[in-house]
Amino acid sequence: MKEFSIIGKDVPRTDAIVKARGAAAYTDDMKLPGMLHGRILRSPLPHALIKNIDTSKAASLPGVKCVVTAEDTPKIKYGNWRLFPETQDEYPLAIDKVRFIGDEVAAVAAIDKDIAEEALELIDVEYEELPAVFDVDIAMKSEAPVLHDYCPTNISVNRKIKYGDVEKGFAESDYVREDTFTVHGVSHAYLEPCSALAQVDLDGRITIWTSTQVPYIVQCLLASTLGMRENDIRVIKPFVGGGFGGKMELRTWEFCAALMAKRTGRPVKFTLSREEEFLAGRRRHPMKLHSKIGFKKDGTIVAKDLKIQLDGGAYNAMGPTATFLCGNFGAMLYRYPNYRFHGQHIYTNKPPASAMRGFGAPQSLYATEIQMNIAAEDLGIDPIDIRLKNAQVSGDKIPDVATISSCGFVESIQRVAEMSGWKEKRNSLKLGQGIGIGCYSFISGGVFNWFNTQYPFSAAEVRVFSDGTAHLLTMAADIGQGSDTVLKQILAEELGLTMEDIRMTSADTAMTPQGDLGSWGSRVTLMAGNAVVNAAKKIKEELFGAVSAHHNLNVIHEIECKNGRVQAKTRPDYGLSFGEAVALVQKANRGEPLVARGSYTPRGKGLVTPAFGFGAQVAEVEVDKETGLVKVKEMWTAHDCGTVINPRSVEGQLAGSIQMGLGYALSEQFVMDGGKTLNANFADYKMPTAMDMPLSHVTHVDTYENEGPMGAKECGEGLASPTAPAISDAVYHATGYRCKDLPITPEKILEHVEKTEDVGLESRKTLHCDLEPEPYKIG
Amino acid sequence: MRLPKFEYFTPKTLNEALALLKEQGEGAYIMAGGTDIVVKMLHGRLRPKSVIALQEIDGINKISFSPQEGLTIGATARIVNILSHPDILQYYPALTDAVKVMANIEVRNMGTVVGNLCNAAPSADTAPPLITMGSVVVLTSLEGERRLSLDEFFKGPGITAMNQGEIMTSVFVPLPQPRSGGSYKRISARCGVDIAPASAGTMAVFRDEICSDVKLVLGAVAPIPLRAYRTENLLRGKQWTHELIQDAGYEAAEESMPISDCRASAEWRKKMVAVLTRRTLVEAYERSKKN
Amino acid sequence: MKHRINFKVNGDEYSLAVEPWKTLNEALREDLNLTGTKLGCGTGDCGACTVIVDGKSVSSCLTLAVSVDGKSVTTVEGLAPSGDELHPIQEAFVKTGAIQCGFCTAGMEMAALHLLNHNPSPNEAEIRAGLSGHLCRCTGYSQIVEAISVAAETMKNSQSEEEEQ
Numbered sequence A: 001m002k003e004f005s006i007i008g009k010d011v012p013r014t015d016a017i018v019k020a021r022g023a024a025a026y027t028d029d030m031k032l033p034g035m036l037h038g039r040i041l042r043s044p045l046p047h048a049l050i051k052n053i054d055t056s057k058a059a060s061l062p063g064v065k066c067v068v069t070a071e072d073t074p075k076i077k078y079g080n081w082r083l084f085p086e087t088q089d090e091y092p093l094a095i096d097k098v099r100f101i102g103d104e105v106a107a108v109a110a111i112d113k114d115i116a117e118e119a120l121e122l123i124d125v126e127y128e129e130l131p132a133v134f135d136v137d138i139a140m141k142s143e144a145p146v147l148h149d150y151c152p153t154n155i156s157v158n159r160k161i162k163y164g165d166v167e168k169g170f171a172e173s174d175y176v177r178e179d180t181f182t183v184h185g186v187s188h189a190y191l192e193p194c195s196a197l198a199q200v201d202l203d204g205r206i207t208i209w210t211s212t213q214v215p216y217i218v219q220c221l222l223a224s225t226l227g228m229r230e231n232d233i234r235v236i237k238p239f240v241g242g243g244f245g246g247k248m249e250l251r252t253w254e255f256c257a258a259l260m261a262k263r264t265g266r267p268v269k270f271t272l273s274r275e276e277e278f279l280a281g282r283r284r285h286p287m288k289l290h291s292k293i294g295f296k297k298d299g300t301i302v303a304k305d306l307k308i309q310l311d312g313g314a315y316n317a318m319g320p321t322a323t324f325l326c327g328n329f330g331a332m333l334y335r336y337p338n339y340r341f342h343g344q345h346i347y348t349n350k351p352p353a354s355a356m357r358g359f360g361a362p363q364s365l366y367a368t369e370i371q372m373n374i375a376a377e378d379l380g381i382d383p384i385d386i387r388l389k390n391a392q393v394s395g396d397k398i399p400d401v402a403t404i405s406s407c408g409f410v411e412s413i414q415r416v417a418e419m420s421g422w423k424e425k426r427n428s429l430k431l432g433q434g435i436g437i438g439c440y441s442f443i444s445g446g447v448f449n450w451f452n453t454q455y456p457f458s459a460a461e462v463r464v465f466s467d468g469t470a471h472l473l474t475m476a477a478d479i480g481q482g483s484d485t486v487l488k489q490i491l492a493e494e495l496g497l498t499m500e501d502i503r504m505t506s507a508d509t510a511m512t513p514q515g516d517l518g519s520w521g522s523r524v525t526l527m528a529g530n531a532v533v534n535a536a537k538k539i540k541e542e543l544f545g546a547v548s549a550h551h552n553l554n555v556i557h558e559i560e561c562k563n564g565r566v567q568a569k570t571r572p573d574y575g576l577s578f579g580e581a582v583a584l585v586q587k588a589n590r591g592e593p594l595v596a597r598g599s600y601t602p603r604g605k606g607l608v609t610p611a612f613g614f615g616a617q618v619a620e621v622e623v624d625k626e627t628g629l630v631k632v633k634e635m636w637t638a639h640d641c642g643t644v645i646n647p648r649s650v651e652g653q654l655a656g657s658i659q660m661g662l663g664y665a666l667s668e669q670f671v672m673d674g675g676k677t678l679n680a681n682f683a684d685y686k687m688p689t690a691m692d693m694p695l696s697h698v699t700h701v702d703t704y705e706n707e708g709p710m711g712a713k714e715c716g717e718g719l720a721s722p723t724a725p726a727i728s729d730a731v732y733h734a735t736g737y738r739c740k741d742l743p744i745t746p747e748k749i750l751e752h753v754e755k756t757e758d759v760g761l762e763s764r765k766t767l768h769c770d771l772e773p774e775p776y777k778i779g
Numbered sequence B: 001m002r003l004p005k006f007e008y009f010t011p012k013t014l015n016e017a018l019a020l021l022k023e024q025g026e027g028a029y030i031m032a033g034g035t036d037i038v039v040k041m042l043h044g045r046l047r048p049k050s051v052i053a054l055q056e057i058d059g060i061n062k063i064s065f066s067p068q069e070g071l072t073i074g075a076t077a078r079i080v081n082i083l084s085h086p087d088i089l090q091y092y093p094a095l096t097d098a099v100k101v102m103a104n105i106e107v108r109n110m111g112t113v114v115g116n117l118c119n120a121a122p123s124a125d126t127a128p129p130l131i132t133m134g135s136v137v138v139l140t141s142l143e144g145e146r147r148l149s150l151d152e153f154f155k156g157p158g159i160t161a162m163n164q165g166e167i168m169t170s171v172f173v174p175l176p177q178p179r180s181g182g183s184y185k186r187i188s189a190r191c192g193v194d195i196a197p198a199s200a201g202t203m204a205v206f207r208d209e210i211c212s213d214v215k216l217v218l219g220a221v222a223p224i225p226l227r228a229y230r231t232e233n234l235l236r237g238k239q240w241t242h243e244l245i246q247d248a249g250y251e252a253a254e255e256s257m258p259i260s261d262c263r264a265s266a267e268w269r270k271k272m273v274a275v276l277t278r279r280t281l282v283e284a285y286e287r288s289k290k291n
Numbered sequence C: 001m002k003h004r005i006n007f008k009v010n011g012d013e014y015s016l017a018v019e020p021w022k023t024l025n026e027a028l029r030e031d032l033n034l035t036g037t038k039l040g041c042g043t044g045d046c047g048a049c050t051v052i053v054d055g056k057s058v059s060s061c062l063t064l065a066v067s068v069d070g071k072s073v074t075t076v077e078g079l080a081p082s083g084d085e086l087h088p089i090q091e092a093f094v095k096t097g098a099i100q101c102g103f104c105t106a107g108m109e110m111a112a113l114h115l116l117n118h119n120p121s122p123n124e125a126e127i128r129a130g131l132s133g134h135l136c137r138c139t140g141y142s143q144i145v146e147a148i149s150v151a152a153e154t155m156k157n158s159q160s161e162e163e164e165q
């Protein structure tokens, strides 16, 4: 273990105090003189031709300043996969056709919100309804309604991976198992609804404040859809109230705010309602997963064949990445000598699915993990042991994907088994109580350049001053995960400064160095962190030179930045204060400020990621056999995220992931009737509350990732995966119900319990049951 | 998701409120805590012409109890005040059961019991226990006052026996009979705020081990909070046994008329009715021992 | 159509003319520029908009602005006793890492204030129940629960110090 002074410490977040005071301004908190309020008109139909749009009544309503439809736009398609323009299938406002309930058709901007709302009702849209399709199996049939003319099969992405010889592998297996799993869509449910505020600057350029995870992507795509140049657009990310993948594309309101600001010359703000977020917002991909896996008698995996159909909804959004990643995650965790994957991304007339925390992993690994448990049982091996037998270790190669560098997976499994008292509980728990395991692996940022950025993946600029302070500039977007704090910590560590010594500017595309692909794929700590380290190293070189010259140091001395000083490592008295050292460099350069640029782009790291996080989780549940309600009592997690830079932040990420995983497993789902979302509010979209959370215990497994800054890698998303399989396995242990179609609802459990007891409502009359009032979940 | 336009009145006396209600006629709505009516307006399900707020009317926010007369809950008495009322906990624990699980702290600080009844949601949590307790509502209009058994108050989802021009000024809950016990329970998919997909309220009176009288009301499984008469008949006058309780659960499930919606399927709701019926009966019996 | 309302917010007197369909949330955020109070759902389901009206926590998104005439409102901006001091609840939220994206924070802090005013030493279950109407997508609530118990301790200690003096 390396010794650090700020890394690994519970440094409070740099933004905590302003947030605690309510002084942090999020996009909707901002107001500009003359600002107009925008609203979007959405399609009430899942699939229809737009025959005519009459906006005249709306436009003549007093107070309405602008109404736009696709006709008022340059009609340029966009999408995050710029590298493959054919995947870019979305227009900011629908042209000729709407493809889901909530599809954006028109927008109004008015002097107040009431008028904007009223104007929406005055827009007449004449639709011709088309047959719609909501199910992937039907959508793939030849006679199915076609959503996009360019894609007559409705299959917009096909991704295949193959290595080894799967058929031979199955032939050599002693035990082969095939299962089909279906997993459902869930909402990011970030607390801050999306919002964007645009204004036209003096020179006709646009500044937009927006609730986004990807300022740079918004800048580029906004420029292209408006027919402007990238440098004409300045994207500023104010405080953002969570994203989880749901704010990582250019979205219609950003486009409309900019367009309407241009047309009216006045600032325009759009803020979505929660209902819009639920009806039309992005979501986690529902998927069908068909997995075939072969084992040797002793539990060694021989081959795996995975087929996944992703229900993409009406547009690609981040679906292509999801399709790729599902295949990659399908080959993670365990050693698969023979592996085959076929992923298909399919259009349906539903709100588009996109990136969401874990991005393909929660779905893919749900199938992996449940199937491991089924196999373990069939082969008579403990689920822990079968995992240990197959677990990936450092140095393992996944063809075409990556070589695993640091890896604390085996230790994670062992530790979580110990912590949870696995062996004992697995044998001693009563019926109705259960314990189960789920594991994960996740990427620390993506390598594949689908956005086709022309810049480094992450960049940082460090300016240092003779008053002993530094200014860190980076485009990395803190959306609540705390990356500003972590990046500051990294710089403070490198330069031997305190957190207070560092000023930070982040996520402003006109002010911070190009570029940064944004906050997703758990990439920020590793990539932006490396960029910061890289810039800091350059600064240090200069400072070391100055100190060396000043003290006439022997060239063999190592010099360090520590405690606000730049000094010889073994002779700290040979040194200068940080500020003095900066002043010397500056003097030597005739006043030129000391500034350095750093960047990071993963190279030679395969196709997926420079580093993987790993972990294992155990859940203990209690199931009420009469109601089917599941109470998750306790969870244990052991994980490997490399060096822990900020323990409280890491624990916060973990606890947040458990909440999301718990909801994914048990209570959250979009209840859909065809293309219509029936539960578009937090009353009926059941996110776990503080009262639903289990007791949780965590251990960080120590590893050092050479590719990461100070040895760190990911911790933000991987943990979104293990919770659902762990709970599911525990429910199986408690009741015998093996869930292959998430979520695990009380109805499904009861149905199983009744089937296995072979008694229906009729005969339950005589069945003895426990009449003790159940204390939990029933008021 | 924006409120529609309406006129707003804050009468200072009940008479003023009644006069306004008459004058405004159709399209005028009473507002107590606003936690239902405002939500409905936000969702575009209600566009009132005018809203008459009761909050400034003196004398109708009281909760009064005496061991001789029973309990009266005024129109603007907040749910939170029911929750913290020691006499209610002692004499009407099933009502405390209900308000304890209702909504969340903020909504309980704003909302009222009378509003919960007048809103007439099939899932209204206070309705089952109050019906089983034999509550009577007091409806006041310019013509005078009438009393109606709460049992006869609900006519459909959002529909009540209240006439145009009437305000519910209070709900009266008689004293519980000796050797009686009440219980209210609901099912929910999460512990925090939830609108229950099924609930049950029970009030049973015992003579020795015989159930001499009983009322059972099921929530969220019919267009109104549903009196389960058949189940009551099955229980009344019977020896208290496990089998009887099991049968009652089964009968109640049969008697319920749930629908499938985004909260739960009809089938599961029926099963929950059976479970809740049994569990409330068991608790009611336990509680009866203390009375 | 507009109604004149006079009310106190964080101790300051305000007089506003509001339309009856304006919520307290809008009045605070848009008319008074007190944007610390958030709007997460607008229908009473998330708790982000919680403020204290006459000593009771309420959802400002369901409260009509006209209805607070003559009342006293406390928002997150009114928690801290002064510009550079924090309220013990805020202090604890900062220290324990209870704040990630911060969008739920104001509501959580106001719920904590209401809870601790009514129950100065809540146990963990009581804290969790006190937050039952408050959603957070980032923290999994654990550090928030911890923050509130830390705040309870500090508030109790300063209370008893005051009493001793």
Ligand SMILES: Cc1cc2nc3c(=O)[nH]c(=O)nc-3n(C[C@H](O)[C@H](O)[C@H](O)COP(=O)(O)OP(=O)(O)OC[C@H]3O[C@@H](n4cnc5c(N)ncnc54)[C@H](O)[C@@H]3O)c2cc1C
Binding pocket: A683, B029, B030, B031, B032, B033, B034, B035, B036, B037, B038, B039, B054, B075, B079, B101, B102, B103, B104, B107, B110, B111, B112, B113, B114, B115, B116, B117, B118, B119, B123, B124, B125, B126, B166, B167, B168, B169, B193, B194, B195, B196, C043, C044, C045
């Ligand atoms: C987040 C949230 C969670 C909720 N959870 C629950 C829950 O768990 N269980 C539950 O049962 N309810 C729940 N509710 C619904 C609501 O809070 C309750 O029904 C509450 O008791 C309503 O009281 P109120 O005073 O706010 O009613 P209001 O909204 O003021 O009024 C409700 C209706 O009754 C009418 N009305 C009110 N008072 C009178 C009167 N005196 N005379 C004539 N008509 C009158 C009004 O015109 C209106 O139609 C929830 C609401 C929210 C926002």
Ligand code: FES
Binding pocket: C038, C039, C040, C041, C042, C043, C044, C045, C046, C047, C048, C049, C050, C059, C060, C061, C062
């Ligand atoms: S915004 Fe008021 S409760 Fe969500």
Ligand code: FES
Binding pocket: A191, A241, A242, A480, C098, C099, C100, C101, C102, C103, C104, C105, C135, C136, C137, C138, C139
């Ligand atoms: S901190 Fe983000 S919602 Fe709570």
